Amino acid sequence: MRIDPQEGADESCDAAIGATFPTIDSVADGLRSVGYHATRRLATAVFLALRMNRPLLLEGEPGVGKTELAKALAKMLRRSLVRLQCHDGIEQRQAVYEWNYAAQLLHIRAAEAAGEGGESESAVYDTRYLLRCPLLQALLTPAPGAILLIDEIDRADEPFEAFVLEYLGEYQVTIPELGTIRAEVSPITILTGNRTRDLGEAVKRRCLYQWLDHPDAQRELSIILEQVPNTSQALGEQIAAFARRLREGAADGDFHRVPGVAETVEWARALNVLGISELDPDIVAETAGVLFKDPDDLDALTPERAAGLLRASTAFEQ
Ligand SMILES: Nc1ncnc2c1ncn2[C@@H]1O[C@H](COP(=O)(O)OP(=O)(O)OP(=O)(O)O)[C@@H](O)[C@H]1O
Ligand SMILES: [Mg+2]
Numbered sequence: 001m002r003i004d005p006q007e008g009a010d011e012s013c014d015a016a017i018g019a020t021f022p023t024i025d026s027v028a029d030g031l032r033s034v035g036y037h038a039t040r041r042l043a044t045a046v047f048l049a050l051r052m053n054r055p056l057l058l059e060g061e062p063g064v065g066k067t068e069l070a071k072a073l074a075k076m077l078r079r080s081l082v083r084l085q086c087h088d089g090i091e092q093r094q095a096v097y098e099w100n101y102a103a104q105l106l107h108i109r110a111a112e113a114a115g116e117g118g119e120s121e122s123a124v125y126d127t128r129y130l131l132r133c134p135l136l137q138a139l140l141t142p143a144p145g146a147i148l149l150i151d152e153i154d155r156a157d158e159p160f161e162a163f164v165l166e167y168l169g170e171y172q173v174t175i176p177e178l179g180t181i182r183a184e185v186s187p188i189t190i191l192t193g194n195r196t197r198d199l200g201e202a203v204k205r206r207c208l209y210q211w212l213d214h215p216d217a218q219r220e221l222s223i224i225l226e227q228v229p230n231t232s233q234a235l236g237e238q239i240a241a242f243a244r245r246l247r248e249g250a251a252d253g254d255f256h257r258v259p260g261v262a263e264t265v266e267w268a269r270a271l272n273v274l275g276i277s278e279l280d281p282d283i284v285a286e287t288a289g290v291l292f293k294d295p296d297d298l299d300a301l302t303p304e305r306a307a308g309l310l311r312a313s314t315a316f317e318q
Helices: 009-020 024-033 040-052 066-077 101-113 117-123 134-140 158-170 201-206 217-227 233-251 261-273 281-286 295-300 303-311
Strands: 056-060 080-085 097-099 130-132 146-151 172-175 179-182 188-193 208-212
Touching (some): 024 040, 024 066, 040 056, 040 066, 040 188, 040 208, 056 066, 066 080, 066 146, 066 188, 080 134, 130 134, 134 172, 134 179, 158 201, 217 233, 217 261, 233 261, 233 303, 281 303
Parallel strands (some): 056 188, 056 208, 146 188
Antiparallel strands (some): 097 130, 172 179
16 A cells, blocks of 8 residues: 655645744744743744754653643644654554454454455455554544654664654655555654653754753743633742742752642642642642652651742742
8 A cells, every 4th residue: 555645735734834823923822822831942943843844852851841732733733643652662563553463363264254265364464454553643644634742752762763763754654565655744743852861863863953941930820820720820920939949949959850830730729729829838848749759859848948948939029
């Protein structure tokens, strides 16, 4: 089976995106309209990735919005999101396709029972029995195409990374029994990593690159207020300022792992459930399990330490 790209399909899709999102600001606004708050630098990277049809590699601390960006992009462009979650030991076949052996066996049995044993062998290698894993699914997504998220690629090993690189170069895969399958429309591809290992230069060369930091206090406040709308402005500011101070403390070696945006949003939710409208040292210490997932960090956030951090949380002071 060979699926050839439609004449000009890629170009026309790019043109459609270009018409709807003609500027970096329009990309930033589009992302904001689906709940994602991007810095100007990230919006620029997304704009270029869309315009230049290049994969975008995002690295950064946990919980800074790498995975969320791909989800937001899918919503913004109204495309389906196809996600390949990488992990230690992931193999090519889990990423591309597998044959549905049980269904193939049933086919053979049925054919034998009907006295058609001879033709069953080629018939079992039919697309009906093909299980489409994410990389194949992304290729076969009809226009306008998919957003392909290759999440946490640093968790896969180097041979797998090399295979992904080959895929990104051609957007095609070969299935020995069926032939080469090429993308009708190249997916818009986002790769993410946490730098658990250095990715190869070749992957970096092929992709546009962005390092995502924790948001500044103002952006974090906007995210909190949007995701937990019954949070008051004052409490939102306290949470965002406190999170920023915690992260600065981590740079001084006070904590092992500081909270990402996911945790601060969850903290706002928890404080709402508890009916709390203002942070104080005891409340911070009592609810620290929402922010920290490390026993040493939990122990370190005593009421006294929390009091010091609250005093030093000055991000929104005039
Ligand atoms: N810029 C942002 N705009 C809106 N929401 C955000 C943003 N950044 C983070 N979030 C929120 O934080 C949560 C965690 O983000 P996400 O899962 O994308 O982190 P990540 O960088 O992929 O982390 P990890 O490395 O642990 O996978 C999201 O579900 C979202 O609610
Ligand atoms: Mg993620």
